[in-house]
Amino acid sequence: MDKEARLDGTTVAEHPEALRLWLRLLTCTQLVEKQVRGGLRAQFETTLPRFDLMAQLERAREGMKMNELSRRLMVTGGNITGITDQLVAEDLVERVPVPGDRRAYRVRLTGKGRRQFADMAHQHEAWVVDAFAGLSEKEVGTLHRLLGKVKQHTLSTLLATKEKI
Amino acid sequence: MDKEARLDGTTVAEHPEALRLWLRLLTCTQLVEKQVRGGLRAQFETTLPRFDLMAQLERAREGMKMNELSRRLMVTGGNITGITDQLVAEDLVERVPVPGDRRAYRVRLTGKGRRQFADMAHQHEAWVVDAFAGLSEKEVGTLHRLLGKVKQHTLSTLLATKEKI
DNA sequence: TATTGTTATACTCTATAACTATA
DNA sequence: TATAGTTATAGAGTATAACAATA
Numbered sequence A, B: 001m002d003k004e005a006r007l008d009g010t011t012v013a014e015h016p017e018a019l020r021l022w023l024r025l026l027t028c029t030q031l032v033e034k035q036v037r038g039g040l041r042a043q044f045e046t047t048l049p050r051f052d053l054m055a056q057l058e059r060a061r062e063g064m065k066m067n068e069l070s071r072r073l074m075v076t077g078g079n080i081t082g083i084t085d086q087l088v089a090e091d092l093v094e095r096v097p098v099p100g101d102r103r104a105y106r107v108r109l110t111g112k113g114r115r116q117f118a119d120m121a122h123q124h125e126a127w128v129v130d131a132f133a134g135l136s137e138k139e140v141g142t143l144h145r146l147l148g149k150v151k152q153h154t155l156s157t158l159l160a161t162k163e164k165i
Numbered sequence C: 001t002a003t004t005g006t007t008a009t010a011c012t013c014t015a016t017a018a019c020t021a022t023a
Numbered sequence D: 001t002a003t004a005g006t007t008a009t010a011g012a013g014t015a016t017a018a019c020a021a022t023a
Helices: A017-044 A048-058 A066-073 A077-089 A111-131 A137-164 B017-044 B048-058 B066-073 B077-089 B111-131 B137-164
Strands: A003-005 A011-013 A093-098 A101-109 B003-005 B011-013 B093-098 B101-109
Touching: A017 A048, A017 A111, A017 B017, A017 B111, A017 B137, A048 A066, A048 A077, A048 A093, A048 A101, A048 A111, A066 A077, A066 A101, A077 A093, A101 A111, A111 B017, A111 B137, A137 B017, A137 B111, A137 B137, B017 B048, B017 B111, B048 B066, B048 B077, B048 B093, B048 B101, B048 B111, B066 B077, B066 B101, B077 B093, B101 B111
Parallel strands: none
Antiparallel strands: A003 A011, A093 A101, B003 B011, B093 B101
């Protein structure tokens, strides 16, 4: 590993660029996430996972099966049941039976859920636009493109690992 | 705000680039984070917050005060106490009294802690380098620079908000 | 009075695994 | 047997607030 001399004579691992990049990525995400979580709690008494689940449903008018939500939100099934239960209790989503498979449900937004999500999404968008207001349009595009490469590479590595198992 | 007409006559906010960027940033971070958390647990029986705390101390030979750790790790003080307690129990860090202020401690790595952190950091670096292996050196630099702008902008916004309060 | 750190508590989110019902 | 979803449980991580000791 590369070493960098210190004034006191000791050496320290020189963090490669990838490591510096990761720390910065983590910091940025945490900063924006704190803003978003705080706002969701303060203004809508809700949480990010609940918002994320509703965001998935907003783009699927006819709803989405539990296991599809599980896959998309990258959490295990039991958690989807829990979050869905909360949202059902508040009449924001509903479970709809799937014709032809009596084991499965589709979860979809209720009218109330759609209205509330629209409010939240509007605010959420404002927070996010603020967070990236320091970048030009072109820079936003570049960042998006480069992160796309990271995502694609990580996902393909992940798949390769899983196939080996 | 830009609107996009729906078939049913309602309109929906058209997701601006900033929103797409945020979702992608979040996905990338979560993907890498899952790898790192899993690796830390499987190979070192530790967690990311514990690793992060030790990483702060590794760069402060003479240790760091609890409230400084709290600020740097962006969590409240009680949590620092809890994580520190765990690490003290495993002889990885120690609390050192601060001369001249009998309320305060400095937390610093023990010899065992330094050795274990070196192992973990080495593995951690490998995971991170893998995660960004899809990018060229130049792209890593660009990403780092652009995220730097995001960080700076967000932090200055955060400070401005806090000062208002 | 303010600050440092601790303690107690409660809550959300998560994974794991055993379970029921259905395919 | 396999799959969809539920339940129970344990643990990580967090914030809040009351508290003791010291500044």
